[in-house]
Structure formats: C-alpha cells, structure tokens
Amino acid sequence: MDRSAPFTACQYGADAEFTHDPAGIANYNESVYVNFVDPVSEVSALMRIGNRPTMGYSEATVQLTLPGGKVALRAGRAANETNDEWSTQGLRIAPRDATRTWDVSYRNTVAVIATPSLLADRGRQALKNSPSVECEISLTFEASVPMFTIAEGGDCTPGSSQIATDHYEQFGHVTGSVRLGSTTWHVEKATSFRDHSWGPREWASYTGEWLAAWLIDGTAITAYGEFEPTGERVSGGTVVTPDGVFHAIRDYTVYTDYAGEATYSGRNTAVITADGLPSLVLDGTINHFVPVTQRTADRAARMGQMSVRYAGGRGGWGIAEFLRPIAFPAK
Structure with missing residues (x-):
C-alpha cells in the first residue's frame, strides 16, 4: 500500500476529510460517524457528531450496547456556530492520517438504561432517571478498504430524502x-x-432501513433501502468481499412490519442482490433495540437502532437501523 497517496476509491480524497463551508444552507449538517462491534466482549458502540452552525448548535451521540441488554447513552446538543472541527460534549472525532486513520475519544458521563424502549416517548425522563456513570473511550480507527460512495455524486441515500448531498x-x-x-x-x-x-439534512424525510454488517468470512456490507413518496423502493450500498472487490447493491429488501413502535420483537431479515454475487440472505437475532426519536421543524421520525447477530454470532454481526416517520406530538 502506498501510504503517500490518498486511500480512496471515489471522488473524495484527503481534503474532503475536513470540514466544509456551510454556504448559508439553513439546515446544513456536517457529521462524522464511527461504529464498532466487538464479538469477543459483545460490546458495540456508535459515536456521532453533527455540526449545524447555521442552526446554532452541534449534536453528539455516544451509545454503547452492553452484555445483558442494557445500553449506555449520551445524546444532546450544545451551542455552536462554527464548523471548524468535530469536538463537543466530551466527544472528539478527528483525522490523524486523512483517508486512513481517525482518532475517537470521549470523556464524560453516560446514562445506563436498563429498559431502552423508554427512550421512544420518554427519552428525557429515561436519561434523567437512569444512573449516570463516568465513561472514557479511546479508540483508533484504521481503514481496511479505500473510502467509497454508494452512488455517483456521493448522495447519502439512494432515494430522494434530504439527508446529505455529499x-x-x-x-x-x-x-x-x-x-x-x-x-x-x-x-x-x-x-x-x-x-x-455534509449538506442539508432533514431527518424526518427518510423512510427505510440501513445496515452495516460483517460476516465471519471477512465480507463487509453496507446496505440502504428507502421508500419513495410514490411507494417505489430504491436500494443502494456495497458488498466488499474478502478479496477487496466492491460489488454494488441493486436491491436490499427488508422483511419487517416495524412501523415506529417503541419495541420490536421480530428479527432483522433481509435479502441483498449485488453485482457479480449470488443473493445474500441475512437473518439476524436482534440483541438490542434502541428507539430514538428525531425531530426537525414540524416532523418527527423514529429511528430504531439495533445490534444484530447472525447464527448466534457464528455467522456474523452488525448494526442496523429502521427509520419511520411518526406523528408529531401536539403542542
């Protein structure tokens, strides 16, 4: 590997790894996200910072799923009108070697929540009344494949939802x-x-599913499925096989009746069709289900986040989301 050259398979390179000009976009969001699943300890995590300088704040999420079903969570906003870096509320996510290596650190408290379903409609109460525990995270991300996009142009989703333009x-x-x-x-x-x-973001505009999965043979998958306002299903993503080849996903069909409820007792079951590969059937047991509500303007969406194990973890594991619009609560 030539470490002097950007590690990329798309139009984005080292310069894109830093923040951008909001250009006066009213609902501009520039976010970085890192997750991990450790099948040995059965701990998984997702960490995200979103800068919304034109809206006057940054948002941060630190979510750990723990053995036994509990989750540890901190999610909130802090005043911020700049877009210089990703650092807020004790969480910092920063490139060390752009396109290859990132550092993730956190030092603050988290709420340890025994009943994650309470987060759906009583999130503030659940966070306030759950035990507050000191949390310290120090991680280094090392890339195993080049940076890539799921579609030409770099849209965040394969459909028409307004999540990001880059x-x-x-x-x-x-x-x-x-x-x-x-x-x-x-x-x-x-x-x-x-x-x-980075670009405009409207959480409640997306109805669909997302998955990041790793199979035991070394295959890595990121899959997106979205329902358009017409009812048409569009899909995107990629399957990276152990030989490092990228296979574009043409169809990602998720079999679920989830409609935004606080709990879900089903499985995470999907069929993926990707270029040059036989159909992949992913049927996973949901270990944790964390229902998070996102609100923007006069709309709201329920994001059901989950950790998934395939064949009890002997076939693979993943982190997934179901995103559904829900009725906005009356004031």
Whole structure:
C-alpha cells in the first residue's frame, strides 16, 4: 500500500476529510460517524457528531450496547456556530492520517438504561432517571478498504430524502479501550464502519432501513433501502468481499412490519442482490433495540437502532437501523 497517496476509491480524497463551508444552507449538517462491534466482549458502540452552525448548535451521540441488554447513552446538543472541527460534549472525532486513520475519544458521563424502549416517548425522563456513570473511550480507527460512495455524486441515500448531498464511507477496525465506571473493555481490531457527510439534512424525510454488517468470512456490507413518496423502493450500498472487490447493491429488501413502535420483537431479515454475487440472505437475532426519536421543524421520525447477530454470532454481526416517520406530538 502506498501510504503517500490518498486511500480512496471515489471522488473524495484527503481534503474532503475536513470540514466544509456551510454556504448559508439553513439546515446544513456536517457529521462524522464511527461504529464498532466487538464479538469477543459483545460490546458495540456508535459515536456521532453533527455540526449545524447555521442552526446554532452541534449534536453528539455516544451509545454503547452492553452484555445483558442494557445500553449506555449520551445524546444532546450544545451551542455552536462554527464548523471548524468535530469536538463537543466530551466527544472528539478527528483525522490523524486523512483517508486512513481517525482518532475517537470521549470523556464524560453516560446514562445506563436498563429498559431502552423508554427512550421512544420518554427519552428525557429515561436519561434523567437512569444512573449516570463516568465513561472514557479511546479508540483508533484504521481503514481496511479505500473510502467509497454508494452512488455517483456521493448522495447519502439512494432515494430522494434530504439527508446529505455529499457523503462517503469506509470499513476498518478499531483498537483501544472503553471504560464504563469500574469496568474496562480492551478492544483489539474490532470490526468498524465510519462515514462523513455534509449538506442539508432533514431527518424526518427518510423512510427505510440501513445496515452495516460483517460476516465471519471477512465480507463487509453496507446496505440502504428507502421508500419513495410514490411507494417505489430504491436500494443502494456495497458488498466488499474478502478479496477487496466492491460489488454494488441493486436491491436490499427488508422483511419487517416495524412501523415506529417503541419495541420490536421480530428479527432483522433481509435479502441483498449485488453485482457479480449470488443473493445474500441475512437473518439476524436482534440483541438490542434502541428507539430514538428525531425531530426537525414540524416532523418527527423514529429511528430504531439495533445490534444484530447472525447464527448466534457464528455467522456474523452488525448494526442496523429502521427509520419511520411518526406523528408529531401536539403542542
């Protein structure tokens, strides 16, 4: 590998790894996201910062799914009118070697929530009344494949939803530690996925599903499915096989009746059709289901986030989301 050249398979390179000019876009959002799943400790996490300088704040999420079904969570906003870096509320996500290596650190408290379903409609109450525990995260993301996009132009989703106009992704591994109170997990090359997007974002405009999965043979998958206002289903994403070849996803069909409820007792079952590969059937047990409500203007959406295990973890594992519009609560 030539480390002097950008590690990229798309139009984005090292310059794109930093922040951009909001250009006066009223609902501008520039976000970075990193997740990981450690099948050894059965700990998984997602960490995200979104800068919304034209709206006057930054938003941060740190979410850990823990053995036994509990989750540890911090999600909130802080005043911010700049777009210089991703650092807020104790969370920092920054490139060390653009296109290859990122550092993720966090030092603050999280709420340890025994009943994640309470987050759907009583999120503030659940966060306030759950035990607050010191949390410290120190991770290094190392890319295993070049940066890529799911479609020409870099749109964040394959459909018409307004999530971002520029977007790229990358698979890799994270190494480091996660401390929650007196318990520390040492993470060694846990499977990881990151993305970076910028442009207008309207959470409640998206109805569909997303998945980042890793199979036991080394295959990595990121899949998107969205329902257009016409009812048409559009899909996107990629399957990266162990030989490093990218296979574009043409169809990602998810079999679920989830409609935005606070709980979901089904499975995460999908069929993926990708160029040059036989159909992939992914049928996973949901270990954790965390219903998060996103509100923008006069609309709201329920984001059901989950950790998934295929064949009890012997076939693979993943992090997935169901996103559904819900009725906006009356004032």
